[in-house]
Amino acid sequence: MTCLVAGDCVLMRPSDSAKPSYVARVETIEGDSRGANVRVHVRWYYRPEESIGGRRQFHGSKELFLSDHYDVQSADTIEGKCTVHTFKGYTKLDAVGNDDFFCRFEYNSSTGSFNPDRVAVYCKCEMPYNPDDLMVQCEGCADWFHPTCIDMTPEEARKIDHFYCQNCSSGDKKKLQNSHAMSRKTTDTKVTTLCWVKTEISILS
Ligand SMILES: [Zn+2]
Ligand SMILES: [Zn+2]
Secondary structure, eight states: OOSOOTTOEEEEOOSSTTSOOEEEEEEEEEOOTTSOSOEEEEEEEEOGGGSTTOOOTTSOTTEEEEEEEEEEEEGGGEEEEEEEEEHHHHHTOSSOOTTEEEEEEEEOTTTOOEESOEEEEETTTTEEOOTTSOOEEOTTTOOEEOGGGGTOOHHHHHHOSOOOOHHHHSSSOHHHHHHHHHHHHHHOOOEEEOOOHHHHHHHHO
16 A cells, blocks of 8 residues: 555445445554554445435435544555545546545434535426436526436437527527526525435335
8 A cells, every 4th residue: 555644535345345345534544663554544435325315316326425434444455545526526527437436415324314414406307416417508597407307318418509498498588587597596596405314214115
């Protein structure tokens, strides 16, 4: 292991080799004076499927939650470093490598709650943004839409230059709405509360 420092994110070998590597953030590193028996204090990242609410449609394939679950592990289980990006940083990556992840929520592993517990939603389906999904932005209201929710194929959505949603393209108030769009965008973001724990459990049982 080369140059591991506190704050690094690492992939750790799971006991069950069929599972994907665990992801953790290194808090502190301890070893004896010769650098042997190195142990790392880590804070685990959870994958959505490891959370009480499970994986939801809006969770990205590389999404992780920074948990409140701390642990001490032998440094031998570290497979290598990885990068956990902010949500914004992740959406700006030109290419997503195997070792790229992102985190937008902290997760309380005993209550199943998230911080922040509210997240902006988009589209007619009012879903939080999944960075893996293609979306098109309306030039009128600046909301984002899934191609399938507006009867468009992904191919059509990729080719489209100017898109106006149903609300913005109906009637002849289009110009007026356009001029209001910019001020509306920052003040009127729809949000949803992340409190699905109870409903998810009732679905599963
Ligand atoms: Zn949608
Ligand atoms: Zn619109």
